[in-house]
Amino acid sequence: MHIMKEFLKGQRIKTVSGRETVVHEKLGEFPRGMVYEVLRAEPGNGHYVLKWYFHGPGPRPGGSGRAVSYKNFRERVRRKIRKGAPSGDFLWPVDIAKPRGGRYGYMTHLIPPNYKNFSAFLRGDVLFDSVHAITEAALGVVNAFEALHRKRFCFCDLDESDLFIDPQSGRTLLTGENVGPCDKKPKTACTIGYMAPGVVSGRELPGVYTDRFSMAVLLFRLLFGDHPLEGKRATLPCLTGKLKRDLYGTGPVFVYDPEDDSNRPARGVHVNLIKRWPLYPEFVKNAFIRAFSGEAMTGRGAKARADEKEWGEIFTKLRDVAVWCSCGRETFIDLESPASKCINCGANIAKPPELRFKKRRIALFPSTKLYHDRQTAGEVVRHNLYPDRWAIRNDSGLSWTVIDPAGSNKTIGRGQAVPIIDGLKISFGGLCDAEIRTE
Numbered sequence: 001m002h003i004m005k006e007f008l009k010g011q012r013i014k015t016v017s018g019r020e021t022v023v024h025e026k027l028g029e030f031p032r033g034m035v036y037e038v039l040r041a042e043p044g045n046g047h048y049v050l051k052w053y054f055h056g057p058g059p060r061p062g063g064s065g066r067a068v069s070y071k072n073f074r075e076r077v078r079r080k081i082r083k084g085a086p087s088g089d090f091l092w093p094v095d096i097a098k099p100r101g102g103r104y105g106y107m108t109h110l111i112p113p114n115y116k117n118f119s120a121f122l123r124g125d126v127l128f129d130s131v132h133a134i135t136e137a138a139l140g141v142v143n144a145f146e147a148l149h150r151k152r153f154c155f156c157d158l159d160e161s162d163l164f165i166d167p168q169s170g171r172t173l174l175t176g177e178n179v180g181p182c183d184k185k186p187k188t189a190c191t192i193g194y195m196a197p198g199v200v201s202g203r204e205l206p207g208v209y210t211d212r213f214s215m216a217v218l219l220f221r222l223l224f225g226d227h228p229l230e231g232k233r234a235t236l237p238c239l240t241g242k243l244k245r246d247l248y249g250t251g252p253v254f255v256y257d258p259e260d261d262s263n264r265p266a267r268g269v270h271v272n273l274i275k276r277w278p279l280y281p282e283f284v285k286n287a288f289i290r291a292f293s294g295e296a297m298t299g300r301g302a303k304a305r306a307d308e309k310e311w312g313e314i315f316t317k318l319r320d321v322a323v324w325c326s327c328g329r330e331t332f333i334d335l336e337s338p339a340s341k342c343i344n345c346g347a348n349i350a351k352p353p354e355l356r357f358k359k360r361r362i363a364l365f366p367s368t369k370l371y372h373d374r375q376t377a378g379e380v381v382r383h384n385l386y387p388d389r390w391a392i393r394n395d396s397g398l399s400w401t402v403i404d405p406a407g408s409n410k411t412i413g414r415g416q417a418v419p420i421i422d423g424l425k426i427s428f429g430g431l432c433d434a435e436i437r438t439e
């Protein structure tokens, strides 16, 4: 057996771009190598992560395929560096470490310490602070996939270790390691469980449509923890290759398929799912029922799988109806009904005032935030002089125009607030219009 020699602190590593980096400390190991924090040798050039492979980046454990040669690896990473990161939501390679003793690697920016790996959330080691953080994370994932596909890249392979989330804000980072060009057949096998059934059974090649399946699995697990295809059928003591192919490939059944209850979650096993599924509003559950219907998974529906825009609308809507109950926890408001029950304490919550846009309705509760392009644009606050009255404070850089039912106008600048009064119309800097409704 070959014994891996580790880098020592202070050791210098040359990179393809001609720079030199200095090993700072070992951050961890993964099945195919080690991860180090390195410093650029020139002063002030910052800290990076070096992913250093024993035998080149081959398939993940359990996958098939061979390790790639340094030349292929270098070209693949170079292409990514040239194309640039699809968006700021990615951990993208920035440089390539020159080979040493047949081993090589690449560098990315450092992951900020407040970001935790999604696998830690799934193990229950890290918990989201709020439903708002969960919806932010879901929107982050959706936006990242959209940016990726716009650059004609796809995930050739994806699993929970590729996602990092700040549990407080819900901000996300995805690794670009297993991303490849959309039109190329991947060299390595993908991780079963996130792969579209068509890819598992060999009927589909990885691409935008199969990515949308992987994205739906990731989104499902963000909300419910457990896997959408792992119900009773996955609890057999020994899942052979054939059974696995059936479960994820040829005969997948969604755990809450309304027409097929053969794979319902098992009590005592899929605890999170059984607890969380009933809590979410119908429109969210219906989106997953559609995404994991037989038609969308193995039928002709692959190209009709919900895209990034549709998922974006669903999670924006979810964020808009998540409010804080007086019990101190979050719940969802059904704006169609006169009252909603808190999912935690069961208290009745009367329908709150709402902001009605052409296509959206936002429940207005103290501390409800308004967003524009994922930035906070406003917040519902208590009135300075009359604490029992609420108002919407303008936190954006744009001026809002408020029109009262009599037709008179008023401009509301940053830091100023609009009282929540029935019939007031607000134009948000000309970007969109909405009306306050309190009945």
Ligand SMILES: [Zn+2]
Residues within 6 Å of the ligand: 325, 326, 327, 328, 329, 331, 342, 343, 344, 345, 346, 347
């Ligand atoms: Zn409550």
